[in-house]
Amino acid sequence: MFIATEKGMIMARILIIYGTTEGHTRKVAEYIANVVRREGHSVDIADSSLYKTPLDKSKVDAVIIGASVHQDKHQASVTHFVKDNQRALAQLPTAFLSVSLIAAEPDEEAQTEARQYISDFLLETAWQPQRSLSVAGALLYTKHDFLKRLLRRYINKRLGREADSLGDQEYTDWEELKRFATDFIKQVVEPRLAAHEAVL
Ligand SMILES: Cc1cc2nc3c(=O)[nH]c(=O)nc-3n(C[C@H](O)[C@H](O)[C@H](O)COP(=O)(O)O)c2cc1C
Secondary structure, eight states, X not given: OOEEOTTSOEEOEEEEEEOOSSSHHHHHHHHHHHHHHHTTOEEEEEETTTOOOOOOTTTOSEEEEEEEEETTEEOHHHHHHHHHTHHHHHTSOEEEEEEESGGGOOSHHXXXXXXXXXXXXXXXXXXXXXXXXXXXXXXXTTSOGGGHHHHXXXXXXXXXXXXXXXXXXXXOOHHHHHHHHHHIIIIIIHHHHXXXXXXO
16 A cells, blocks of 8 residues: 655555666666656566566555567566566556667657557557557667677668667667656556545
């Protein structure tokens, strides 16, 4: 259950679960956690590959889940978390962040593809979050040598740039993320807690 503070404000407990392969979605999740904390709420944040605790909806007021796309799929550990906790998630305010490189491309075709990643994931997991967002990720292609060739081909195809002239690139729109997190808290989580408190 949520906690009423001395000032009468309702402090929600937000759980943030993220899946990451290269580390960028962790950075996104930590950024969201800071935004939520600044709104006066408490946050637990965990990597989906390490988090095995069943979701207890009496101990959490809302859940934000982030995952990145690798070869057209989000992390299997995030898929498992959502499937394993389907009932609890359906009874809580929830939001989904899908981090991909295609979301960095402004054209409609790319944006449709980025949205399709979300639709496919939600269909597969039978989850209906109140909010979802395609987040432009990062290209940390210097991180793993064995990925360079694959990524060079990917970059050339998708962005039409000279891969050799690129270092690590970050495309995330942090202001958009802040708006997304703030709107979720203000428009979904807080009204629900206030309505719940009025009933008690
Ligand atoms: C091996 C590999 C495959 C990728 N496949 C896709 C893809 O199919 N579609 C896409 O939009 N982005 C793709 N990306 C880009 C990642 O989604 C992007 O780099 C993201 O920021 C990775 O987040 P992470 O660091 O949390 O794993 C791929 C990246 C790598 C390294």
